[in-house]
Amino acid sequence: MARFIGRTRPRGAKRVAGLVLGWLLVAIGLAALVLPGPGLLALVAGLTMLAQQYEWARRWLQPVKTRAFAAAAHGVRTRRNIALSFAAVLVMALVGVLWGIQPPAPGWWPLEAQWWLPGGWSVGSGLIVSALLAAAFIAYSIRRFRPRSAPDAA
Known part of the structure; x- marks a missing residue:
């Protein structure tokens, strides 16, 4: 079980909705990396939602966010x-x-x-x-x- 530092962990329907939306955004982001659409930004949004529940999502969020913002600045x-x-x-x-x-x-x-x-x-x-x-x-x-x-x- 991941540690959840600084906030209370969402429970019940809120938790399920956050997980479903987070995974959906991650899936859309991965697809949009090769299809038309803002892939890195959708990944950042999905990882932000999943970071409320998972330690691994918190670890992945900052590098993906850094790359997304660097790509946006370059563009x-x-x-x-x-x-x-x-x-x-x-x-x-x-x-x-x-x-x-x-x-x-x-x-x-x-x-x-x-x-x-x-x-x-x-x-x-x-x-x-x-x-x-x-x-x-x-x-x-x-x-x-x-x-x-x-x-x-x-």
Whole structure:
């Protein structure tokens, strides 16, 4: 059993809800490391929730948090990085809209038409929400990590 220093340990439904949400955020964060989305930030959020219950989560939280904040600071270091990040967000949102609308499969598509943009709005809305979250995280990173006299070189 892990030691819980400084606070009382959540009990009952609060504990279960925290564990479920924490593990869900960790799973989303791991998936978002290779898929579109803020992977490190979701990992930080999940580990923060799990750190209330587990010693190992407290140990992992600080290194992951440090890497997430370093990546966020690097991403807004130059105007070029910021513009590319917002361009990627826009592309992700437009792909989400395209996915939801589901135009017919183009002639160059090598597979059957049923494999063209499967999932419809369930997938498209996920991409749009991911784009909105990414835009919010970029704006947060600009406010938090970009110095007033940041260099504009690429």
